[in-house]
Amino acid sequence: MTATATMTARSRQRLGRMFDIALFAWGAASATVLVTNGLNDARQAPGWPRWLELTYLIGALLAVPALLIAGWARSRLKKLGAVLDDERTQATHTRAMATALVGVLAVQLPFFFHIETTSVAQGKFTVAAALLTYGAARLWFNRDA
Amino acid sequence: MAQTDSSHPLRNRIKLERARHDLTQERLADLVGVTRKTINTVETARFVPSTVLALKLAKALHTTVDELFYLTDEQ
Numbered sequence: 001m002t003a004t005a006t007m008t009a010r011s012r013q014r015l016g017r018m019f020d021i022a023l024f025a026w027g028a029a030s031a032t033v034l035v036t037n038g039l040n041d042a043r044q045a046p047g048w049p050r051w052l053e054l055t056y057l058i059g060a061l062l063a064v065p066a067l068l069i070a071g072w073a074r075s076r077l078k079k080l081g082a083v084l085d086d087e088r089t090q091a092t093h094t095r096a097m098a099t100a101l102v103g104v105l106a107v108q109l110p111f112f113f114h115i116e117t118t119s120v121a122q123g124k125f126t127v128a129a130a131l132l133t134y135g136a137a138r139l140w141f142n143r144d145a
Numbered sequence: 146m147a148q149t150d151s152s153h154p155l156r157n158r159i160k161l162e163r164a165r166h167d168l169t170q171e172r173l174a175d176l177v178g179v180t181r182k183t184i185n186t187v188e189t190a191r192f193v194p195s196t197v198l199a200l201k202l203a204k205a206l207h208t209t210v211d212e213l214f215y216l217t218d219e220q
Contacts, residue, residue: 087194089180
């Protein structure tokens, strides 16, 4: 293999990893927003404290560029001729979805012990758990050997 | 589920065959149309490929599936 070809292969690996990390960053940022929103609903706070507004802003600042980077990386990888999806990536997705289901069920447990919260807040915790566990599981299952 | 860990009894000679044909994981991945990581996980017995992928791998490495894959402890 030539040096150029090796560099291209390494670039593909780096971009592939970057895509996963960007996807996770997007999930984490969205989950942060949902959790803080959910906490606020659970506390039934009358207004938004400044730190929560800051969290929203940081979440948005992380989510938007991460999504753009992920989209750019994907199109760049396709132009390079990289294979982005195959049966292993599909299996990884299936396993990550199964893990997310466990995460979603686990986050419901406290609500069986008379924890008073609104259904809106519970919904936000549920979606946040799904996003985080899916992203984390995807990163774990895609780790290098 | 096709994904597994290294304790699975299915083993393979992909690395050996790759070396014999002077192919990198990246090149073999390109030949069969999968990602390099898929080749890596199949090679290290972390992922059990489908029949179609096994056939493609065997064809790319000029061998047969039963020569490429074998069970360590047949029940």
